Amino acid sequence: MNKTFLAAIMMATLPIACSAPSSDTAETSETAETATIVEVSDDMKLPVFTGPAGSENVAVSGYDTVSYFEGDGVPVEGSKDHRVKYNGVEYHFASAENAAKFQAEPAKYAPQYGGHCAWAASRGKLASGDPNLYAIVDGKLYLNFNQQVQNTWNEDVTGFIEKADKEFPKIPADARYDDA
Structure with a gap:
């Protein structure tokens, strides 16, 4: 077989x-x-x-x-x-x-923040996540909007993850990135 x-x-x-x-x-x-x-x-x-x-x-x-x-x-x-x-x-x-x-x-493989940009999520906002701009941190997948945003996110990954973990759940479940 x-x-x-x-x-x-x-x-x-x-x-x-x-x-x-x-x-x-x-x-x-x-x-x-x-x-x-x-x-x-x-x-x-x-x-x-x-x-x-x-x-x-x-x-x-x-x-x-x-x-x-x-x-x-x-x-x-x-x-x-x-x-x-x-x-x-x-x-x-x-x-x-x-x-x-x-x-x-x-839940192990799905990207964090629903595949939205991890940096935007740290600001309580939704932005599209580019599947080619990513990082795996502590076994979790994070996407970013563009290279400039990813460079900013890379300056304080742990801090931005902590902020996003607090801010992202406040975003309504039916929100879309083009509504934010």
Whole structure:
């Protein structure tokens, strides 16, 4: 058996294990575009960056969030063929294996602040996060708006994370970066 086939079997049979303890649910649904999408939910109901108003409901511009943590740590684009819906937002993956890893532990792989810019979140604001401007700090993925903002954020990463951890939860769950 090849690895892709085995990963697809694992994904179909893998139990859902989210890190948040309450109201975890999982469902699968058929769509016209692809075979199956797994749905995972937990308590993380903060705003997620999915692009400007009217764009697809896809997080991290379609990049595979597991790829930031695996192999050489270089982010790769995901595919609609391998997707998981987490708290109502689609995440795309480069392989069934990566989709299965995300399905098992979505909070581990989902970017902080819903994929919004980490520096903007420290100011209580929403701005888009660029999937190519990122850092992994203490096992968590952070995105920034542009290179200039990332340079500023890099001057005091710990301080900006502390501020963002306090400010981001105050932003309404239905807020969008173009509303902030």
